[in-house]
Amino acid sequence: MADQTLPIGGSLDITPERSERQTLLEWLQAWVVTVDHKRLGILYVVYSIFFLLVAGAEALCIRIQLMIPNNHFVSPETYNELFTMHGTTMVFLVGMPILFGFGNYLVPLMIGARDMAFPRLNAFSFWLTAFGGLLLYYSFIGGFGLYGMGAAPDVGWFAYAPLTTKPFSVGHATDYWALALIVSGFGTLGTAINIIATTLSMRCKGMTLLRMPLFVWLMLVVSALTLITITPLTAAQVMLLIDRYLGGHFFDAQAGGSAIIWIHFFWIFGHPEVYVLVLPVFGVASEIIPVFSRKAIFGYPAMVAASAGIAFVSLGVWAHHMFTVGMTSVGNTFFVLSTMLVGIPTGIKIFNWLATIWGGKVQFRVPMMFCVAFLFQFLIAGLTGIMLSVAPWDWQLHNSYFVIAHFHYVLVGAIIFNIFAAIYYWFPKVTGKMLSETLGKWHFWLFFIGFHMTFDTMHFVGLLGMPRSIYTYEANRGWNHLNMIVSIGAFIQGIAVLVFAFNMMHSLRKGKEAGNDPWDAWTLEWSTPSPPPEYNFATDPEVYSRRPLWDIKHPDDPDWKYE
C-alpha cells in the first residue's frame, strides 16, 4: 500500500538508480526477462511493426503481380503463398499483437495500477505470440508445400477445408499455419485473461467501472470477446490436424465429413475477430477525439453500452460470410437481420463521436487528422457493410474485390489509421519524445491519398466482376486500368509507411522533449513522467470522475459535479 501521508509522491523513490552504462548483453537481458507491462507493451508494438513491414512487402508483391493482366512477376504458387501469408500475418501478427500491446501498456496506467494482474503470465503470453509468428515464417524454409518444395502456407488465411486436408495439401505448409496459430492463439488468450483480471481488480481508488477511460472499457470487452472467439479457431485447427495425421474425417467430404463445418467454425471465430481488431481502435478514437476537440466524450454510457452491444451481436452474425454456401432462405434471412442490427450500435458510436466534435475547438494535430480520416472511412466501411449484409447482393459481391475493398476499409481505413493515431498520440508518453509533426503530416497525406487510390478503386473492380485470390486475370475484362491505379496507390502507402518508420527512428533520437502532458489531456497516464517509471505511480492515485486530470486542471468546474 502506498503511503498516503507523504505529501509529495516523488519522494517515494524506492527503486535504485539503474546503472548508467549497461552493456549490450545486460540491455538485451533486461528486455527478454522483463515482466513490466510497459516493456512488454513496447515489445508487442515493435514486433507488430516489424511484421507490418513484412506483410506490407507481401502486399506490394501481390500488387506488382496484378498491375497488368497475365503478368509473370511471381508464379501462381508464390502468389497463393503471398496472399495467404499477407492475410494471416496482418490479422494474427500485426493487428492483434499491436492492439494487445497498446492494451498492455495503457490499461494499467489508465486505471492507476502499477502493473497487470499477472505480470509473469503477461511475459509468457508475449513470448508465445512471438514464437507463433516465428513458427509461421519458418515454413518458408521448413514447410513442404503443395508442390513439393519448401513452401509457406498457400491455402488462404481462411484455409477452407477440404483444400487443407492431406490429399489436397501435401507437405507441411498447412501444418505450420495451423500450429503457428494455435501457439499464438494461446498467447492471445493469456493476455485476454490478464486484461480482464487487471481491469476488474486493479483499478485505483475511485475508479469505478463507469469511470474507466473508454479505451480500457473496450479492451475489457475485446478481451472477453477474445476468450470466446479464439476457442473455435483452436478447436477447428486441432480437428484439422487430427484429420491430417490421425485419420480423422471431420472435413473429409469423401468419407462423409463436412466441408461446411470448417466454414462455420472459421467464421464463428472470424467474424468476431474483426470486432476484436476494431473495438480497441474505437477506444483509441474515443480517447483522441475528445482531447483534440477539447470536449468530454459525448454520451459515455451509450458508448459503453454500444461497445458491449456490438460485441454481443457480433457473436451471432458469422454466417453472413456464408450466404453463398447454400443455406436455406430462412437461414439467410436470419443472418441478414442479425448483421443489419450491428449497424445500430455502430451508428450510435459514429454519432457520439460527431457530437463530441460538435461545439468543440478541433485541433488538427497529426493524431486527430488520422482520427478524422478514420471517421469518414469507417462511415463508408459501415455502409458497404450494409450492402454486403443484403444477402442477394452479397451473392454478387461475396469473394469479389468489393469485399476486399470493404474489409480493407475496416482493417486499414479504420484500424491502421487509428493505430497510427495512437502511435502519434502515445509515442511521447512512451519515449519522452514528440514525433515530428511535419513528417507526420507527410505520412498522413501520403497514406491517405494512397489508401483512397487503392481501396476506393477496388470497390469498382469488384462491381465489375473481379474475384479475389486470383493470381492473374484476362486482358479483356475491363479491369486493367483500375488494377493499375490500385497498385500505384499501394506503393504510395508503402512510401508513407517508410516515412513513418523514419519518423519514429529520427524522433527517438532527435525529437522534441515531450514533457508529461504534451496534449493537455485528461486520463491518468498523462500525470506520470514520460516515460513512466517502472512502478507507474509512486502512490496510489485516487480519482473522482472520468477525467481526473480535467478535475485537477479545472478545480472550479470539475467533471465530478456532473457525472
Next chain:
Amino acid sequence: MRPAHNYGHPIETGVPRPPHEPMPWVDPATNQTPSTNIDTKQMKSIFREYGARAAGLSLLPVLLAARSWADGPQTTPSIFAPASTPANSIFGLSMFVLGITGAIFVVVGGLLAYAIIRYRAKSSDDASEPPQIYGSVQVELAWTVVPILIVVVLFLTTARIIFAIQDAPKPKDALDVTVVGHQFWWEFRYPTLGIVTANELHVPVSTPQDPEPTYLHLLSADVDHSFWVPQLAGKTDLIPNHPNETWIEPQHTGLYYGQCAQFCGVEHAKMLLRVYVDTPEQFAEWVKDQQQPGVQDPQVAAGRQIFETHACTNCHTIKGTAAGTFGPDLTHLASRATIAAGAAMNTPADLHEWIKDPDHYKPGCLMPAMQLSDQEIDQLVAYLETLH
C-alpha cells in the same frame, strides 16, 4: 535525482487551485496550450478530404451508365449489367440499397464535414476550453430510433428478394444441368439430354412467350468452388458432399463470362467459365450435335491410336473410344472455343502446346505432360480437331 513523480501528488479537491496555475508535473517547455490555430494548408486538406469522397461517389453514375449500353453480354462481367432474372432482381435491390446508403452517407458525411470545418480551433480563440457537454438522452434516443427504422425497411426488402430468388417455384419445362466443379475445370451434364461437356455451358434464351430458366445443380469432385457469372446470377458454391442449386433465366443471347469465385488451389485463377445463351433453334442444333458419338475419321486414325494407347483414356472420355472421367469429356472438343477452362484457345497451336506441356498455360494443373514427340502430338491434335 529523478524528476518528481506526479501521482504522489494528492488531488486536493477540497482546496481549489487557481485556474491558470500550471500542474506541478507539467514540463514548462510544453506548458503552453497546444496549437489552436489552423492554417490554410490544413483548411485545404479538409476540403481535399471531403472532395475526394465526393469524387468517389460521383464515379457511381459512371458505373450505372455502363448499364445503359449493356442490354446483353459484355466482356466486362459487371454486376450492374444484368441479363437474367435473378441478376435483374439483385440489381434492382442493389440500387435501392445504394440509394439508402448513399443518402446516409450524404447526411452523416455532410454533418461530419460541417463539424470539422465549423468547429476547428481558430487563431482568434482564447485559451479557454469550449463548453463541456456530456450527453443528451433525447438526442441519443433519436439517433438510435432512426437507424432502427432504416434497418426494418432494408431487412423487409431484402427478405422479399431472398425468398423470391431462392424459393422461386421451378417450372416444369426448366432445363436441368448438373455442374461439377473439379480442380480447375467445370463439368456440365445435361441428364435429361444425355450430354456431358466441359467449361462452356450452353443454355437456351428465355423469352416472355417461352420462358425457359435453367436450373443448375452444383456438385464438387474435390474442394470448394463457386459458380459465378455476374451478368446472369449471384454466385453459389460447389461444395463436396453438399449439393447446391441455383438458377438462371437469361433474356439476351450471346456469350457471358464468369469464373470460379472460391479459392480452390493453385490454378484457381484459370478456372474460367463461359455461358453461351443460344436462340431456341441454335440450342436444339447444339444439343443434336452433342448427342452424337465421337467422330471416327479414318484420316486421323494415327492420332486416335496414340490417344487410345496412352494414358489419355484413363482420364478423358471420348464416347465410343475412351471412358476416363478425371479430366474433361473430349467427345466434342472441337465444338468448344477454348481449352483448359479458358486458359488457352482451341487452336491447333494451342492444343499442341497444351498436350506437350499443360504447365505452360496452367502451371500446377492436374493434367500431366505425356512426353510425346512433336510428330505424335501433331497427329493427336489432328485427331482432336475432328471431334466436332
